[in-house]
Amino acid sequence: MNMKLFTAALLGSSLLCSAAHAQEATLTIESWRNDDLAIWQEKLIPAFQAAHPDVKVVFSPSAPTEYNAALNAKLDAGSAGDIITCRPFDASLDLFKNGKLADLTGLSGMENFSDVAKSAWTTDDGKQTFCVPMASVIHGFIYNKDAFKELGIEPPATEDEFFAALDKIKEDGNYIPMAMGTKDLWEAATMGYQNIGPNYWHGEEGRLALIKGEQKLTDPQWVEPFATLAKWKPYLGDGFEAQTYPDSQNLFTLGRAAIFPAGSWEISVFNTQVDFEMGAFPPPVKAAGDTCYISDHTDIGIGMNAATKNPEAAKTFLTWVASPEFAEIYANALPGFFSLNSTPVKMEDPLAQEFVSWRGKCKSTIRSTYQILSRGTPNLENETWVESANVINGTVTPEEAGKKLQAGLDSWYKPAE
Incomplete structure (x- = not known):
């Protein structure tokens, strides 16, 4: 009996270890915004990892003019990162139609965005959304x-x-x-x-x-x-x-x-x-x-490589990107790229606040x-x-x-x- 208990305890502890191990992941973000590198490394990634220490995040941008071609080549070769920064409209829609981007329609946090905010990353029939909206200009x-x-x-x-x-x-x-x-x-x-x-x-x-x-x-x-x-x-x-x-x-x-x-x-x-x-x-x-x-103009979103080996960690990260916490850090770290989140973000930069104030008086x-x-x-x-x-x-x-x-x-x- 004791031997059985010992075996069960051993099995249980090994399952716990493997569960804990499964939580640990390294996510790589593909992006064309190479001017954002410091913001990701110094502000966004530390804020995410404070709440999710088991998920490591690496921001790995390409030159803007080379991004589309480089990303397509990596996706075809199976070497692309887990998280894909999304251009608006057709470039990303084509990736989704070709099975390269995952369907995020049911992702927790998507309820924080209006249909207009999601329009750049939604199918023509409005039924599927494949990137979390990040910002507009x-x-x-x-x-x-x-x-x-x-x-x-x-x-x-x-x-x-x-x-x-x-x-x-x-x-x-x-x-x-x-x-x-x-x-x-x-x-x-x-x-x-x-x-x-x-x-x-x-x-x-x-x-x-x-x-x-x-x-x-x-x-x-x-x-x-x-x-x-x-x-x-x-x-x-x-x-x-x-x-x-x-x-x-x-x-x-x-x-x-x-x-x-x-x-x-x-x-x-x-x-x-x-x-x-x-x-x-x-x-x-x-x-x-x-x-x-x-x-x-809906300018930038972020999605999940359909072939990622870390889908749960990627979804955890994207749910955080859909949060008001991310919206506030990102919009203020990069004034002029305005949150599409339904929760209003107060801009610290006076010029950025002037631009975003027009949403209240213009269509x-x-x-x-x-x-x-x-x-x-x-x-x-x-x-x-x-x-x-x-x-x-x-x-x-x-x-x-x-x-x-x-x-x-x-x-x-x-x-x-």
Whole structure:
């Protein structure tokens, strides 16, 4: 009997050991955000491991331009990390459809996100979600407060006020009114067309109507933002056609330009580089009293490699990423990348708080080209880059840009009946 008890005790202790051993895991995170490395190593991972000491986490980023290709190669070879940082929309949807990302629909913590927050990582039918939403970026205009004060300019609320401010800055001659170039193409579309456009097509109303085929890019609400962009040309400074995105950043941070058409991701970069006070204003509305719309674009999520050997540890980690604790640490460690968690996060950075405050007074939407409409060839997102730059350069008219974009879309896209 004693021998049986001893054997049972031995068996029990070995099961306990193996259970404890099963809890121990090392998770590797794949990401394109190599600028986040210190934040993960110094803030996020220590906070997670304080509650889960048995799960080790290694953040292993790739260069942003190489991430998609490198990740696909690793996934195909079976050498990818356990946790996959997710691009928004089709790149991640393709990974899910190909069995590379796990279904996280039922993951504990997913209830902390709205359908809009999850939209970048949800199937077209809305039934399955495959990445935990981490953050969005918001578009608007960052300005040099010292320059505005010097010239007696208030942040503009309407387009008339906006152009009046640009005229005043240009007339003074001490600053380039606006720092933006067209050489890199995407800058003209992302910080130009997609920044101001939602006020014209009424955010989600227009975006969804475009997907359904109820609106076209030749309609006035899609052509008019191009016409407004064309009016930016005199305010961009000499040689803007050859100006790269880093050139634009430098013009602003060195105090040579008064306004920067921006994405909120600039905040943490600019904070370390400017020696003047910065402010921000949302895209000006066409007329006083109009409803304002902002591009509050779902930018980054995080999912699980379907082939991970540590699924339970990975789910534990992703549930923590879905928590208000993660949201607060991440959003404040990286001001300008705003939490998509339903629990509001108070921003410590005043410029970040200014951007996120617009959620309370404007209607949020995402970039019009990102969901469904850039799956074919020609790719609507990339074509919008080209046409936005061409319109600003004055080589095509706003109407020609709309026609070209719609013709390209019509060549492959048929709205669902």
